[in-house]
Amino acid sequence: MSHYVDSEVGRLGTVLLHRPGRELARLTPRNNDSLLFDGIPWVGRAQEEHDKFAAALRDRGVEVLYLADLLTDVLGTAFARAELTEAVLSDVRLGDTLRAEVAVHLADLDPAGLATVLMAGLAHEELRTGSGLVYSLLDRHDFIIDPLPNLLFTRDSSVWVGGEVAVTSLAMPARSRETTLTHAIYRHHPRFAGTPLVYEPGLEHLEGGDVLLLGPGVLAVGVGERTRPAGAERLARRCFARGLAHTVLVVPIAQERATMHLDTVCTMVDVDAVVMYPNVADSLEAWTVTAGEDDELRIFPPEPFLTAAAKALGIDTMRVIDTGLDPITAEREQWDDGNNTLAIAPRLCVAYERNVETNAQLERAGIEVIRISGSELGSGRGGPRCMSAPVNRAPLGH
Numbered sequence: 001m002s003h004y005v006d007s008e009v010g011r012l013g014t015v016l017l018h019r020p021g022r023e024l025a026r027l028t029p030r031n032n033d034s035l036l037f038d039g040i041p042w043v044g045r046a047q048e049e050h051d052k053f054a055a056a057l058r059d060r061g062v063e064v065l066y067l068a069d070l071l072t073d074v075l076g077t078a079f080a081r082a083e084l085t086e087a088v089l090s091d092v093r094l095g096d097t098l099r100a101e102v103a104v105h106l107a108d109l110d111p112a113g114l115a116t117v118l119m120a121g122l123a124h125e126e127l128r129t130g131s132g133l134v135y136s137l138l139d140r141h142d143f144i145i146d147p148l149p150n151l152l153f154t155r156d157s158s159v160w161v162g163g164e165v166a167v168t169s170l171a172m173p174a175r176s177r178e179t180t181l182t183h184a185i186y187r188h189h190p191r192f193a194g195t196p197l198v199y200e201p202g203l204e205h206l207e208g209g210d211v212l213l214l215g216p217g218v219l220a221v222g223v224g225e226r227t228r229p230a231g232a233e234r235l236a237r238r239c240f241a242r243g244l245a246h247t248v249l250v251v252p253i254a255q256e257r258a259t260m261h262l263d264t265v266c267t268m269v270d271v272d273a274v275v276m277y278p279n280v281a282d283s284l285e286a287w288t289v290t291a292g293e294d295d296e297l298r299i300f301p302p303e304p305f306l307t308a309a310a311k312a313l314g315i316d317t318m319r320v321i322d323t324g325l326d327p328i329t330a331e332r333e334q335w336d337d338g339n340n341t342l343a344i345a346p347r348l349c350v351a352y353e354r355n356v357e358t359n360a361q362l363e364r365a366g367i368e369v370i371r372i373s374g375s376e377l378g379s380g381r382g383g384p385r386c387m388s389a390p391v392n393r394a395p396l397g398h
């Protein structure tokens with residue numbers, strides 16, 4: 001089965017989602033900040049909202065793959081099971097005694113049970129027979145294996161560039177283990193057999209929310225709180241060497257929570273149109289990077305992002321649709337992921353219903369908007385684009 005993505009907007013064929021599960025029930029007022037959530041979501045309602053998101057995609061003919069299903073399949077093989085178990089057991093905080101006890105606990109689980117622990121973590125009271133110094137000194141609120149509530153945002157832990165997949169390297173400690181799961185899925189699931197990997201975890205920080213496939217051969221990579229310039233540099237070099245891209249626009253973004261990823265301020269809704277936060281539309285800049293001699297990079301001085309993007313795509317101008325109408329609405333709707341739309345096809349996108357003005361702006365510009373509710377899903381600060389990793393889109397290139 002072939003998988004291919006060369007744009008943000010080509011008709012979406014297959015997407016990887018994660019239906020939120022028990023890992024969301026781990027969030028408490030004590031840990032939600034370090035686990036990168038702004039509140040304590042109502043889990044059942046978040047699942048309902050997510051099911052409606054998936055249904056909206058399926059209604060338009062999109063195949064939805066669930067991360068938990070792929071992970072469970074992969075855990076059916078002994079070597080993948082050993083690799084993923086080792087990834088949690090290698091945590092230096094465990095110490096030898098507790099490590100051995102956790103190993104016994106995990107060895108007893110069937111693939112679905114182990115998948116749940118890898119995603120939702122292991123709480124103190126869930127390990128029945130703990131002993132030793134580390135276990136005795138653990139607070140009963142501490143986790144023996146940390147939960148991964150941000151798995152919901154599948155966008156960040158892998159991104160396809162053409163026919164290759166970049167398994168990313170997540171910056172925040174609360175998320176870095178996520179890529180052990182996507183890495184195992186892409187290397188061991190029969191569906192993805194033979195897929196080349198253009199990036200692996202453990203390299204310089206790179207997050208999928210920062211990577212926009214502006215068009216065939218043209219990438220924009222936000223650098224800021226998450227993706228580091230060194231990550232953008234390595235991705236550019238590898239994409240050029242493999243013929244996956246000819247231009248990478250490196251886009252510095254403010255290192256703040258509201259703008260943690262490039263896709264929180266700008267996403268594409270048509271082959272030549274973006275929905276963009278007006279407060280940054282004029283100030284956002286891009287360093288254009290192309291392939292030079294002998295694996296060197298050619299780096300051009302920064303220019304306005306929209307100018308650089310239009311040039312790289314070979315079009316006259318990029319159309320810009322503003323978030324909100326006035327500065328206050330824009331700020332509110334940017335925070336609520338008004339810019340974080342997921343295109344199902346050119347001029348057809350999924351958006352949170354609460355961003356009333358932004359959605360109206362999109363419609364005025366001729367973009368059809370499928371509205372979903374996200375009152376609970378949004379508490380992790382991510383919208384439809386963050387919650388989806390396209391695996392297959394109809395190519396825009398030739």
Ligand SMILES: NC(=[NH2+])NCCC[C@H](N)C(=O)O
Binds near residue numbers: 153175386
């Ligand atoms: N592509 C994105 N914008 N993802 C949003 C991720 C949100 C998540 N809580 C984090 O802080 O990492």
